[in-house]
Amino acid sequence: MSRGSPLRAVRALPWSGKIGLVLVIFWVAIAVVGRFIAPYPPGAFVSYEVFAGASGQFWFGSDFLGRDVLSRLLVGAQFTVGLSAIAVTIAVSLGTGLALTAAVGPRWLDELLSRAMDTLISIPSKIFALVLVAAFGSSIVLLTIVVSITYVPGNFRIARSLAVGLTRLDYVEVARARGEGRIYIALIEMLPNMIRPLLADIGLRFVFIVLLLSGLSFLGLGLQPPDADLGSLVRENVSGLGVGALAILVPAAAIASLTVGVNLLIDAATQGKVK
């Protein structure tokens, strides 16, 4: 990480990173203001024609019930970006936090945490989410928790292997010989040196979460109508696939551009300036 101005950091990005940055900023902006700039209420039936093509009135046409696709997309992006961002934050904080605890803590704790994570990772993520949603019913809070927990073990494994490698380094030994506490060693000596690979992991996990949420919505177990995220938009309009309706192509393209953008940005940000 360079400590220069953010503008300098942006200029140092390769062109792929700049494209990623533009895409990410675009989607974050849509997530924030989408609800306010949507031309119609997302649930309103505004067109008499279903799966209409693009027109001046409905830029991205209408969906299977004659609702405005643009408005539904603008509102849906909020759920996809917001929920995924919250879930990835929870997953990475938990995973990395536990990994650092395992690395600096006593050996039995490391063993306990690692085996617990192995157990969790052995459960297929989609089945795990399906069972919980089926048992407790779908709600935004439950969805966030389920998706977060699903991605804790993966992050834990990566962060733990990074942290264990660092505990043998001389600067950590020096801190230990100085008498520093475990929390200081974990947070001040070790964490800053794990950021780069962790960022790459966060990017990957964000994409997984977007895809898992979309997948759950596609199966009808994600957000429940009338709310809709990008995944549910694809699912509900699946019958338009045969006629090549914009109502299904646009949300699918939206998911793709969001995930590709995040990855381009993170790749560029973590690769640069490695000596």
Added chain:
Amino acid sequence: MKSPSHVEVRNLAVTVRGPDGRPLRIVDDVSFDVARGEVLALIGESGSGKTTIALSLMGYGRGGAAISGRIRVGDATLDGAGSASLARQRGRRITYVAQSAAAAFNPARRVIDQVMEPALIHRTESAKAARARAIDLFRALALPNPETIGSRYPHELSGGQLQRLMAAMALITQPDLVIFDEPTTALDVTTQVGVLQAFRRVVRQQGATGVYVSHDLAVVAQMADQILVLNRGRVREHNHVGALLEAPMDDYTQLLIAAAHPVVKAQARTPAKPEPLLEIAGVSAGYGPIDREGRPAHPVLSDVSLTIGRGAAVGVIGESGSGKSTVARVVAGLLAPASGAVTLAGEPLAPTVAGRTREQLRRVQIVFQNADVALNPAHSVGDILGRVLRFYHDLRGAEAQRRVAELLDLIRLPAAVAGRRCDELSGGQKQRVNLARALAAKPDIILCDEVTSALDTVVRGAILDLLAELRRDLGVAYLFISHDIATVKALCDEVVVLYKGTRVESGRRDTYDTSPFHPYTDLLISSVPELRPGWLADESVQSAAPLAHQPESTELCRFLRRCPVAIPGRCDVAPPPLRTMSAGNVVLCHRTEAELIG
């Protein structure tokens, strides 16, 4: 085309892209010739461009480096204008011996297959002839059991043996030019002598032409016919070995020669009988689970005792694996001893950091060898020093900043360095910051673990001077760990020699000037190359140890299997006694003082 010189380099320049994107010339206008059968040495500090020049002789530029100028080796030239281009000659007519043979061998294949590989790839010989040639080379390189050693795997061989095998690999195609890139730098001194002797003999025997890259003048003096002194990519001096060493013309060469024998200017005055500060009594330590008798599974130290007075400097020397770093780790509380005690100014210290008070921790500071990994790359110099000040002295804000500036002044760095991160500093500067971090605690004793080993000779001299000044001005004591007896003797008043975790000799610095020594100390001292061309030839081949076949035993003398003067019937029956010599040094040996001199 008949030319007197075999290798010809004219106006060589290598340009890379600097960190700011502008071209940076790392080698500038270098010209030299090497006649067939001669060895030319490239010498200089790190960053002087010596390896870059050696690699460009193979037509190879690292990471986007642009090579310009004219290079000719035999009939191959850089631009391919001769009968073949340089790059195509790699591995066949031009070969390379790298610094770390341990990293250069494939651990999954037998060594002879790897040694023969160049001959087979380039089809210079049949497999049978190549195998015979490899065994001849093993014999010429004085490898043990030349007939069978090739069927071993790399992990079954020592570092010195692997380095010789790598030379065999380089020589198997009977190349026009062999490039030796610091081939003995990673070896212990005692191993280095044998490897150098083997290299020298094989180079003479094969009539090979060589370029020998090194930072060590004394090593180069044994190997080369001519020396090229480099500094910042430019030639400072070029002459025959004898002339260059006897009458160096350039001031930089003079500096290098002077730095080969470290002499510390600021000598601290220690009272004849200083009060003991740190006492290590009968410490045994190791790794792995501890058995019922209190011995760890992998013992490293056995029954080591030493005392360091207030303001004194005690050196610990030994080769790798002697347990010298473990001494520092035990004292610092990073490794709990299996038995024995460490006492600081009369107070017993708890076995590990967790049991010690913050005041006790403050008084003992440790400095590690490699400043690159000892300083956290995520923190600035100011953060690193400031943390120690806050931790031990509760200094914050402006007061801490002032103290950081003072510390930087103490280690001769500008105060502006506080805002920089460690990866922006040079090796010597990093090592100074590494020292300053220990000084920030205002310790009574600093444990220096090989702090000068990773540095160039000139920088090493400056760090040693700094250490001596700090000792004189602040009265701090040192436990100075090193593998280099010259460095230890320059700084320390007392020296302890460790061999396989056992203290075999201890005494004042001057007792190491003349015999009697322990046979191992003798070996250590005589293995350090001297700065004169004939030294290696005079140095007799290490005489064989009479009791080399003895099984390893912790009860007997640990040096038994390597000792050239071991006495059958005496050394292999009982543990050696501690003898005090008339000069005052204490030696753990069966031989009496008179026998050790003789």
